[in-house]
Amino acid sequence: MRLTVESRALSERDPDAELLAQVGRQDPAAVRSLVARKLPRLLALATRMLGDRMEAEDVAQEVFVRIWKQASRWREGEAKFDTWVHRVALNLCYDRLRGRREDPHAELPDEVDPAALPDARLEARAQDQRVRDALAALPARQREALVLNYYQEMSNHDAAALMGITVEALESLLARARRNLRAQLVGSVVDKDRS
Known part of the structure; x- marks a missing residue:
């Protein structure tokens, strides 16, 4: 024993x-x-x-x-x-x-790339930028929950402990964050299509 x-x-x-x-x-x-x-x-x-x-x-x-x-x-x-x-x-x-003090939604400067980029790479960069912008527009706690759970690959239990909340509260934050992120991404695609 x-x-x-x-x-x-x-x-x-x-x-x-x-x-x-x-x-x-x-x-x-x-x-x-x-x-x-x-x-x-x-x-x-x-x-x-x-x-x-x-x-x-x-x-x-x-x-x-x-x-x-x-x-x-x-x-x-x-x-x-x-x-x-x-x-x-x-x-x-x-x-x-x-x-x-500046606008948190300000665009990040593009990197200078002298080579011509294929359309697929341009679209991927545009999509990455849309995701970064949508992520930056989320309330801080929702962004924190998403980053810890998805990008840092923490379990719900570990992310909740790190944030000082219950697993249920984390799951609620994640659900709201996913919903808000989805709405912003759909909105950015609709705006892109209109232009």
């Missing part, structure tokens, strides 16, 4: 605990490994929340600075490290969104 309890405790251990302990001891290899493990998802989260890759990179950098400062004091079992990292990133995104 004791073996079962110990093996269950080991299987429930935070997968980042040992790496974080090494970061806390200022091990450069551990820092590189942690960045390689967490950076892609943090950048994706921040880019989707902010709609700006450069701002997302700033947010990710600030998250890693906070990890560096907090790693030696991290206590396993109080919260999952991945949940904490996502919460820090989301809070930094919200700080930036609150600090913006």
Whole structure:
């Protein structure tokens, strides 16, 4: 029986605990490994929340600075490290969104591409832009729920815990967000067809 309890405790251990302990001891290899493990998802989260890759990179950098400062004091079992990292990133995104003075629906500048693009690629870019615009137009909590659930591929349980709400409240937010997103995307297609 004791073996079962110990093996269950080991299987429930935070997968980042040992790496974080090494970061806390200022091990450069551990820092590189942690960045390689967490950076892609943090950048994706921040880019989707902010709609700006450069701002997302700033947010990710600030998250890693906070990890560096907090790693030696991290206590396993109080919260999952991945949940904490996502919460820090989301809070930094919200700080930036609150600090913006310009129109949040402003178009992002197009990248300069000297080569001619095939129609399919142009249509894909236009569709991506419509989705980004529709996502940016959602209320912040609905956008957060969608990004965590679909783009960050979190389970409903994990996303709800991260947002500090019940699973039922998350599902309600997701339903409203999908409905609002669908309405905006249909509206943008109708507007496009009229022009």
